[in-house]
Amino acid sequence: MNKLTGYTIKMVHQAFSEKMLTPTSFIDLSLQRTKQNRDLNAFVCVTEDAAETHSIESEKRFYISKQPKVLDGIPIAMKDNFCTSNIPTTCASEMLKNFVPSYDATVYSRLRRAGACLIGKCNLDEFAMGSGTVDSIFGPTRNPWQYDKKKWRISGGSSGGSAVAVASGSCLAAIGSDTGGSTRNPAALCGVVGLKPTYGLVSRHGLIPLVNSMDVPGILARTVEDVTTVLNVVAGPDVNDSTTIKKPFEPITLKDIDLSQVRIGIPKEYHCEGMSREVIDIWGLVADLLEREKAQLEVVSLPYTSASIAVYSILNQCEVASNMSRYDGIEYGLRANVNSSTEELYALTRHQGFNKVVRSRILAGNYFLLTRNYVKYFIKTLKLRRLIMDDFKKVFSPDGGVDLLLTPTTLSDAPLYDEFAAKHNRDQCAFQDYCTQPANMAGIPAISIPITLSRDNLPLSLQLMGPPLSEELMLNVAKKIESLVDFPILK
Amino acid sequence: MKFTKICRRLSYEHKSLVARGFSTVSDKWQSVVGLEVHAQLNTESKLFSGAQNTFGGVVNNCVSLFDAAVPGTLPVLNRKCVELGIMTALALSCKVNEVSTFDRKHYFYADLPTGYQITQQRNPLANDGVINFQVFTPGIHKKPYRKSSKIKQIQLEQDSGKSLHDAELKRSLIDLNRAGAPLIELVFEPDLEDGEEAAALVKELVLIVQRLGACTGRMEEGALRVDANVSIRRPGDPLSTRTEIKNIGSVRGVAGAIRHEIERQKTILDNGGHIINETRAWDATARVTIPMRDKEVVQDYRYMPEPNLPPLRVNLKTDIEHRDVLSVPLIQEKIPELPEQSRKKLIEDFGLRPETSIQLVNEPTLLDYFQNLTSDKTRNPTKVANFLINDLMTVLNKKKLSADDCPLTVKQLKELTDMLLSKDINLEICRNVLDELIVISDDDVSPLDVVEEKGWKLKSNEDELTKLCIEVLENNPKLVKQYKNGKTKVFKALLGILSKSNNKVDMSVASKIMEGLLKK
Known part of the structure; x- marks a missing residue:
């Protein structure tokens, strides 16, 4: 088991070259592992046939044409809100339980073009609305750390399935989505690296939207290096997504970085109520480590941080109300069995197709968008969002600002399922997303790096944030931190 | 709020008093009409997808994943649509906006797959234009008059699909071929007075978009659809409650629907009733407007900025273009001569009467013929124009053909008009030849051949005509007697008898001979 949770892309390719492993045998191992870990419920669907076909193609490129691609023979998993041609894409919702797209999301087609082998589609909160991967029609995903059939921890979410798939060794990398922290949060709780790239760096074409103006495909892997390799494959402009950054993407290289020229800010507003002692301690510990490496550390301020959760909540609900209006039972997806009138058909389909969380966000969003409320809520929220963005702009300003920010990713280690599930979805998110969603608000890149284990032997992680398109510096500093802390492999 | 309530009550009482007291109140109403026009842009593909934009395709065959609202698909703006929209805006003297944005307009309808329409409600493509017509x-x-209507805004937006209702099977079927087709919506100020003005505006708009190549203008295909807002008031009063007539599908329909709606509102107000704000439809067969059942509830469209489309930027100042930014000055250069200029030229350069110029310009095919017929040699422009408007159109109308369907070549028309103008044939023969040519529909047949083959050439030989005249005089001794007694009016009757008996007579020559004979 433990080799599978320790491998990196480089190591696997090395093993392929030395024929210690072959793509087909390795994919086979990964599929076996996936089956063994069925209890964790990381997958909505295991794509065994696809994985085998893909691995045979990889094998040919490795040994026959001898022109292997960067991800040949590498098992990957996709969160089940990315469209995959001829493979069901459910968003963990009754609404799309029978939906089989006829096209590939750009992220997936780029991964495939680089030789990656799809192991399966990963569990999530319905339509990615959550931070625990507990609200799925397929049941909750379980955290592999300290897993016990009776007493287990949540994986975090909403990309919990992707994080668990990586942490438990089913795959080397997985794609999640990140709207308010949905990639970084489960990465942090499951002890893997989770990257939320700059908004517009990675195409959203084929990602079933939650909040279009904040959604970004996220990357989960066990090392910063693997995350970087995957980012280099998927990033760059896409004609199918008008919001992608038009400038061609320059692949990122990792090197041994000299931290003496790097200024790192510690935003005081992130030291918030409810943050566990252990989290505060590792935050200080890593700050000290960086300072010892000659990085320049300073305390900075992002005064509008506390407004972020409310702003996020309103914008989220407005866009949800709008985005979900296409699910009417006419073109695809669930259609309720009623034919008295079109209105009845809509009402019943949407009642049966969406869970309570989705329905309540639709209701609230439509309320905020009413003509009489538009200025009072929506416009005001946009203004606050601008202020939050300005906070970041100021703190990252070229003259006198910092290069990166160091914060916790979550306020604590992974909560027990029973405790978490007892809370309302809104409170779960408000608590879990506190440190992560300002980055979505501002469209800036952020990465969660596992640091150490808590007293309960659960992962504790920190987050780096940087100005737009600062992925290169951010990933290099993340790699430095990774090497300084030496986070343990899941046994 | 209170103040307006009081005013309303006062005016209501005033109206009912007037209604009770006077029977001729109808004459004192003033009608106010404003239009909203949707024009489908004539592009290869749709506004935000690569699907084919065509009329009459096989059902549900011009539909991309985006048009069917398949989850995860995103809009990509079609540059050609922006260009045609801007061109139309410039032709209507609008101010093109450097930055415009897209909004989502939400409502549930079976042929609206996303549950919202992408439009430009808040920051449209262009504002503040005018149409003169x-x-x-x-x-x-009796006489043409000039009118103009202000344009509030021009916006780009998506069309919806089509619902087909089967009342017998109680089933609705959806065709998404039209879903996502590019439209521009033109919102006019309420500055028209009646249906005829509205119809004239629509006709002018059709001509303009056709000249630009922005839209086919084919109202029968739904390529241009008109909504009319109609209200009536006392002169000097503020605008009162209006009704909206949706989706009128022809120029004459616009005139008819508005005329009917004005009359309907007058009758209601004259009888002491009041107008409710509602959406109505024009029943072209029964020639009445009827309330639309499914639009009773006032909708809140919950507009929201479209997050998947960055703001649309254009270059207003220079000729520099790149992939995402069009140059407005470059588009301005591509604008052809517009109908108003054409009419002006016809009046100033060819001496045509204003009504003739209007009729010619209203039929692009006729105008084209006219320009050809007056360009290679000097033909009397007024006679050519009258020939086209009266004679050619009469023959086409009889055959239930529109001007656009006219099969005649310019060469054929040139020959024919030359024969007519040089009096080788008369008007009646000319119409017969037109008729014959249309039936034959062969570009190679010359009118001269037809005339000769049928023996329709005019008789202008003096001896022959003298013979015919003598015949007429001999057969009508009474009339001759009357003439000789000084009742010279009967001369016309004699000529009439001559032309009736023989339609190939050159009457101008014949009349001289007849006069000579009578005076002998």
Whole structure:
């Protein structure tokens, strides 16, 4: 088991070259592992046939044409809100339980073009609305750390399935989505690296939207290096997504970085109520480590941080109300069995197709968008969002600002399922997303790096944030931190 | 709020008093009409997808994943649509906005797959334009008059699909071929007074978009659809409650629907009733407007900025273009001569009467013929124009053909008009030849051949004509006697008898001979 949770892309390719492993045998191992870990419920669907076909193609490129691609023979998993041609894409919702797209999301087609082998589609909160991967029609995903059939921890979410798939060794990398922290949060709780790239760096074409103006495909892997390799494959402009950054993407290289020229800010507003002692301690510990490496550390301020959760909540609900209006039972997806009138058909389909969380966000969003409320809520929220963005702009300003920010990713280690599930979805998110969603608000890149284990032997992680398109510096500093802390492999 | 309530009550009481007291109140109403026009842009593909934009395709065959609202698909703006929208805006003297944005307009309808329409509600493509046009409906107006209507805004937006309701099987079927087709919506100020003005505006708009190649203008295909807002008030009063007539599908329909709606509102107010704000439809067969059942509830469209489309930027100042930014000055250069300029030229350069110029410009095919017929040699422009408007159109109308369907070549028309103008044939023969040519529909047949083959050439030989005249005089001794007694009016009757008996007579020559004979 433990080799599978320790491998990196480089190591696997090395093993392929030395024929210690072959793509087909390795994919086979990964599929076996996936089956063994069925209890964790990381997958909505295991794509065994696809994985085998893909691995045979990889094998040919490795040994026959001898022109292997960067991800040949590498098992990957996709969160089940990315469209995959001829493979069901459910968003963990009754609404799309029978939906089989006829096209590939750009992220997936780029991964495939680089030789990656799809192991399966990963569990999530319905339509990615959550931070625990507990609200799925397929049941909750379980955290592999300290897993016990009776007493287990949540994986975090909403990309919990992707994080668990990586942490438990089913795959080397997985794609999640990140709207308010949905990639970084489960990465942090499951002890893997989770990257939320700059908004517009990675195409959203084929990602079933939650909040279009904040959604970004996220990357989960066990090392910063693997995350970087995957980012280099998927990033760059896409004609199918008008919001992608038009400038061609320059692949990122990792090197041994000299931290003496790097200024790192510690935003005081992130030291918030409810943050566990252990989290505060590792935050200080890593700050000290960086300072010892000659990085320049300073305390900075992002005064509008506390407004972020409310702003996020309103914008989220407005866009949800709008985005979900296409699910009417006419073109695809669930259609309720009623034919008295079109209105009845809509009402019943949407009642049966969406869970309570989705329905309540639709209701609230439509309320905020009413003509009489538009200025009072929506416009005001946009203004606050601008202020939050300005906070970041100021703190990252070229003259006198910092290069990166160091914060916790979550306020604590992974909560027990029973405790978490007892809370309302809104409170779960408000608590879990506190440190992560300002980055979505501002469209800036952020990465969660596992640091150490808590007293309960659960992962504790920190987050780096940087100005737009600062992925290169951010990933290099993340790699430095990774090497300084030496986070343990899941046994 | 209170103040307006009081005013309303006062005006209501005033109206009912007036209604009770006077029977001729109807004459004192003033009608106010404003239009909203949707024009489908004539592009290869749709506004935000690569699907084919065509009329009459196989059902549900011009539909991309995006058009069917398949989850995860995103809109990509079609540059050609922006260009045609801007061109139309410039032709209507609008101010093109450097930055415009897209909004989502939400409502549930089975043929609206996303549950919202992407439009430009808040920051449209262009604002503040004007359309100038001539109002002239033969039979209604004696003389044309000039009118103009202000344009509030022009916006780009998506069309919806089509619902087909099967009342017997109680089933609805959806065709998404039209879903996502590019439209521009033109919102006019309420500055028209009646249906004829509205119809004239629509006709002018059709001509303009056709000249630009922005839209086919084929109202029968739904390529241009008109909504009319109609209200009536006392002169000097503020605008009162209006009704909206949706989706009128022809120029004459616009005139008819608005006329009917004004009359309907007058009758209601004259009888002491009041108008409710509602959406109505024009029943072209019954020639009445009827309330639309499914639009009773006032909708809140919950507009929201479209997050998947960055703001649309254009270059207003220079000729520099790149992939995402069009140059407005470059588009301005591509604008062809517009109908208003054409009419002006016809009046100033060819000496045509204003009504003739309107009729010619209203039929692009006729105008084209006219330009050809007057360009290679000097033909009397007024006679050519009258020939086209009266004679050619009469023959086409009889055959239930529109001007656009006219099969005649310019060469054929040139020969024919030359024969007519040089009096080788008369008007009646000319119409017969037109008729014959249309039946044959062969570009290679010359009118001269037809005339000769049928023996229709005019008799202008003096001896022959003298013979015919003598025959007429001999057969009508009474008339001759009357003439000789000084009743010279009968001369015309004698000529009439001559032309009736023989339609190939050159009457101008014949009349001289006849006069000579009588005076002998």
